[in-house]
Amino acid sequence: MEASVTWNGDMSFTGIADSGFAVELDTDPAVGGHNNGLRPLELMAISLVGCTAMDVISIMRKKREDVTRFEVKTHIERSPNHPKVFTAAVIEYIFYGHGIKPESAERAIELSEQVYCPAQAMLKQIMPIEIKYTIIEEED
Numbered sequence: 001m002e003a004s005v006t007w008n009g010d011m012s013f014t015g016i017a018d019s020g021f022a023v024e025l026d027t028d029p030a031v032g033g034h035n036n037g038l039r040p041l042e043l044m045a046i047s048l049v050g051c052t053a054m055d056v057i058s059i060m061r062k063k064r065e066d067v068t069r070f071e072v073k074t075h076i077e078r079s080p081n082h083p084k085v086f087t088a089a090v091i092e093y094i095f096y097g098h099g100i101k102p103e104s105a106e107r108a109i110e111l112s113e114q115v116y117c118p119a120q121a122m123l124k125q126i127m128p129i130e131i132k133y134t135i136i137e138e139e140d
Contacts, residue, residue: 012036015043041078041086044123049074049091051119055112056093056105063104068138069096086127091120093133100135109133 003017005025011033013025024037038046053072060067070093077088095105109131113120123129 010034041084044086045074045076048076048089048119048123051117052091052109052112053093055116056108059108059111060095060100060104063108065095065100065104066098067095067100068098070094086123088128088130089123090130090132093131095133095135096138097135098138098140100137102135105133105135 001018003015005013005015007013011027011031015023015025023043025040025043026035026037027033027039028035049072053070056072057067057070060070073092073094075090075092076086078084079087093105093109113124113129113131120129
């Protein structure tokens with residue numbers, strides 16, 4: 001995998017990787033930015049939930065579970081001191097649908113955590129990651 005960032009001035013950068021899609025990076029005006037893009041560590045958090053979300057929804061679809069909406073959220077604690085590294089995370093999976101079996105959701109989450117998601121595999125080596133899930137039955 002290759003990735004690069006190109007400086008646009010002040011604290012603004014454009015990042016690009018193998019897929020060819022660009023992402024804008026910036027920071028708060030208090031440190032020279034203009035709030036015109038994501039912070040680099042925000043991208044790490046999005047990578048974590050995005051990686052596991054793709055695994056889990058793929059597995060749930062293979063199990064033919066009737067998932068109508070799906071969200072994955074994370075809350076990540078950071079050290080108060082520089083370099084303000086991640087110190088703990090909670091990942092919450094929220095399934096909306098009809099008749100979703102809890103054991104299917106649990107197994108999909110487990111497979112993502114233990115087999116498929118490289119972002120989670122890397123980050124769990126440096127911090128504890130708590131897992132939660134909720135199934136919400138949608139009305140017809």
